[in-house]
Amino acid sequence: MSLPRAKLVKNFPGCPVEATLTYLDGKWKGVILFHLMEGTLRFNELRRKLPAVTQRMLTKQLRELEESGLVSRTVYPVVPPRVEYAMTPLGMTLKPVIQALAAWGDDYVFCSPEGRELRLASDGLRAPVAALKA
Amino acid sequence: MSLPRAKLVKNFPGCPVEATLTYLDGKWKGVILFHLMEGTLRFNELRRKLPAVTQRMLTKQLRELEESGLVSRTVYPVVPPRVEYAMTPLGMTLKPVIQALAAWGDDYVFCSPEGRELRLASDGLRAPVAALKA
DNA sequence: GTACGTAGTACCCAAAAGGATACTGTAAAA
DNA sequence: TTTTACAGTATCCTTTTGGGTACTACGTAC
Numbered sequence: 001m002s003l004p005r006a007k008l009v010k011n012f013p014g015c016p017v018e019a020t021l022t023y024l025d026g027k028w029k030g031v032i033l034f035h036l037m038e039g040t041l042r043f044n045e046l047r048r049k050l051p052a053v054t055q056r057m058l059t060k061q062l063r064e065l066e067e068s069g070l071v072s073r074t075v076y077p078v079v080p081p082r083v084e085y086a087m088t089p090l091g092m093t094l095k096p097v098i099q100a101l102a103a104w105g106d107d108y109v110f111c112s113p114e115g116r117e118l119r120l121a122s123d124g125l126r127a128p129v130a131a132l133k134a
Numbered sequence: 135m136s137l138p139r140a141k142l143v144k145n146f147p148g149c150p151v152e153a154t155l156t157y158l159d160g161k162w163k164g165v166i167l168f169h170l171m172e173g174t175l176r177f178n179e180l181r182r183k184l185p186a187v188t189q190r191m192l193t194k195q196l197r198e199l200e201e202s203g204l205v206s207r208t209v210y211p212v213v214p215p216r217v218e219y220a221m222t223p224l225g226m227t228l229k230p231v232i233q234a235l236a237a238w239g240d241d242y243v244f245c246s247p248e249g250r251e252l253r254l255a256s257d258g259l260r261a262p263v264a265a266l267k268a
Numbered sequence: 269g270t271a272c273g274t275a276g277t278a279c280c281c282a283a284a285a286g287g288a289t290a291c292t293g294t295a296a297a298a
Numbered sequence: 299t300t301t302t303a304c305a306g307t308a309t310c311c312t313t314t315t316g317g318g319t320a321c322t323a324c325g326t327a328c
Contacts, residue, residue, distance in 0.1 A: 016239025017164040017232055023243075025159070027286070030151035043305055054287060059306065079294050080304040093242060098151055100234035105150025108227060109157075161316070177275055188317065193276065213324050214274035 020097065023068050028053055028061045033091070033098055036071060040086040070094065154231065157202050162187055162195045167225070167232055170205060174220040204228065 024030060028050060035041060035049050047058055062085060065071035070091035076082040087094075158164060162184060169175060169183050181192055196219060199205035204225035210216040221228075 015165050015168045016236040016243065017168045018162075019239035019243035020235040021158060021164045024155060028152075030155045031149050034149050034151045044303080047305095054289095055306070056288090056308095057286065060286090075305095080296085080302095081294090081306080083305060090242070094238060097234045097238050100231045101154040102150040104228060104231050105153035108224070109150065109153035178273080181275095189276070190278095190318085191316065194316090209275095214272095214326085215276080215324085217275060 023070065024097075026061050026064060028057060029065060030098075030101065032058075032061060032065065033070070033087075033094060034102065036085060036087050036091070037095060037098060040084050043083050043085070046085065065091075157204065158231075160195050160198060162191060163199060164232075164235065166192075166195060166199065167204070167221070167228060168236065170219060170221050170225070171229060171232060174218050177217050177219070180219065199225075 024033070031050055032046065035046065041049070043058070043062075046062075047053065047055070050058065062071065062073065066073050069088055072086050072088050074084045074086070076084070158167070165184055166180065169180065175183070177192070177196075180196075181187065181189070184192065196205065196207065200207050203222060206220050206222050208218045208220070210218070
């Protein structure tokens with residue numbers, strides 16, 4: 001439809017940040033995009049990369065990503081079935097975003113040794129504070 | 135506790151991307167951070183910037199951001215009450231992330247003229263495709 | 269003396285998100 | 299002949315998230 005690229009986003013009940021987060025929202029979308037950035041994957045390949053996800057959830061998240069146009073789904077009519085998931089060109093434009101998210105996570109988020117709990121580098125952000133000046 | 139900055143994140147049931155998203159997750163956190171990046175705001179100032187948020191939700195989201203250590207809350211014991219919210223140094227490290235999210239939102243997310251519905255620039259990403267090669 | 273602005277809480281409810289489990293059909297491998 | 303891998307669905311249930319409304323206290327302005 002060749003919409004004029006009017007930044008109608010300004011009317012969004014929030015801001016461009018929220019707008020983007022809308023598409024990344026969902027428990028597994030971040031990881032999925034992260035892995036697909038590296039290359040096409042089959043359904044069960046993805047599943048193995050996300051040990052904790054259930055089949056149902058993986059399917060759901062992939063369908064949503066597909067509907068957004070960020071990920072493509074290609075079915076090969078063979079048996080056993082072969083379905084490949086890949087980033088679309090539009091999806092690839094998210095690369096800088098995913099990289100920014102990953103970089104921050106690497107620098108500031110830790111798992112407590114015991115379990116699954118996350119924690120921020122709140123202990124004064126010793127080393128990281130340098131990055132602040134840069 | 136001066137944890138060695140071991141990247142325990144590698145054990146996270148997802149990846150650094152998910153880890154970061156964990157902290158941005160919540161219907162209003164993105165917008166709040168976006169606005170606080172520009173400077174300290176009082177509770178009702180924020181509220182005016184987010185016409186659609188309810189008092190209860192704004193409070194909740196702010197408390198969560200405070201608990202993460204991304205935002206600080208300063209109470210001035212005067213009457214009427216005065217409470218100021220500001221980014222912490224740790225919160226400020228999110229700036230590149232917020233900027234990346236905002237940039238992508240600006241470029242690729244549109245509101246349909248009618249209403250509140252979001253849509254991606256899926257019509258072939260005409261202009262944006264150039265950015266892909268860069 | 270009533271209303272207003274400030275920064276919230278408390279309580280209840282609806283909707284959405286996520287999870288557990290079981291089931292499908294085909295072909296090749298064991 | 300049973301099992302395995304593949305890529306899912308279907309059904310049900312629990313948890314989380316978000317929203318609506320009413321209430322608070324205090325001091326000032328009208």
